[in-house]
Amino acid sequence: MSSRDQRDAANELPNQPAARLAWVIQAPTQQELKRRYDLWARCYDADIGQPEDYLAPLETAKVAKVHLRPNARILDAGAGTGLSGQALQGAGFTDLTGLDFARDMLAAAAAKGIYKETIVADLSQQTALEDHAFDAVVTVGTTSQIPAESLRDYVRVTQPGGKVIVANWVEAWVERGYAAIQADFERQGRLALIEKGEPFAALPTTDPEIIYEIWVFEVLR
Ligand SMILES: C[S@@+](CC[C@H](N)C(=O)[O-])C[C@H]1O[C@@H](n2cnc3c(N)ncnc32)[C@H](O)[C@@H]1O
Structure with a gap:
């Protein structure tokens, strides 16, 4: 990914964990779901990686x-x-x-x-x-x-x-x-x-x- 692509991807991610979760869950197609997960990968663990947040x-x-x-x-x-x-x-x-x-x-x-x-x-x-x-x-x-x-x-x-x-x-x-x-x-x-x-x-x-x-x-x- 170029640095420009990386900036665009970062801008597209919603800025709160709950909003990111909802954005991924609402992906309209499997292709889009995969793309959104790949974007979320950079902060998925920070968002829900604590055992008390994700049981x-x-x-x-x-x-x-x-x-x-x-x-x-x-x-x-x-x-x-x-x-x-x-x-x-x-x-x-x-x-x-x-x-x-x-x-x-x-x-x-x-x-x-x-x-x-x-x-x-x-x-x-x-x-x-x-x-x-x-x-x-x-x-x-x-x-x-x-x-x-x-x-x-x-x-x-x-x-x-x-x-x-x-x-x-x-x-x-x-x-x-x-x-x-x-x-x-x-x-x-x-x-x-x-x-x-x-x-x-x-x-x-x-x-x-x-x-x-x-x-x-x-x-x-
Ligand atoms: C909510 S995450 C769960 C990840 C992990 N099991 C956990 O509990 O943290 C759902 C995972 O399913 C994967 N997934 C969704 N559709 C898939 C498909 N058709 N084939 C393979 N993996 C898929 C996503 O990429 C994502 O990593």
Whole structure:
């Protein structure tokens, strides 16, 4: 990026954390969402990186600890700058792969040295990841943004008996079509919802109306 481009990008970012969050959430297309995340990458952690401002990563890592071995191969889908991976590492997990479509977000994640591998890929379509390559997929803060088709890939890349753990904005689960794909898998006997956590405000300081629940699925086959 030229210094002029950098100045323009900085000018375009809204100047308060809550406004930046809203600006990203309201991106009209996936392409624009990716672009806005890449701009937000420079201050995402400063905006919501404190555990007390963004509870979802730590809460998800606690649940993962109950269900997964420390050496489980975990795909952090929509890893962003790695806040979710940091929480998983803090809970003792050692085999983390981070995937995201926003290069600058993922570059910040890679720089933290917590992932064995980082992969730039778009979860709105089937990825090049191998079938059953992971013991678990963990995804934090993504269901309002990543298209529901991603659930098909999460199930495909997870080992039978493995888990898909979602820090879920429940409203988005239904509205964006995840619930319909979940029902499809359940009918086929491929997926079972085995735990639903209590609702909590995921971003209590920037937007207390965003309510998450942590859901754990088992991939049956
Ligand atoms: C709210 S952030 C969550 C990041 C991280 N998991 C966390 O909890 O801080 C959502 C992430 O999903 C990524 N994302 C959105 N749509 C995507 C897509 N179609 N494919 C891959 N990543 C996507 C964004 O780039 C962003 O980094």
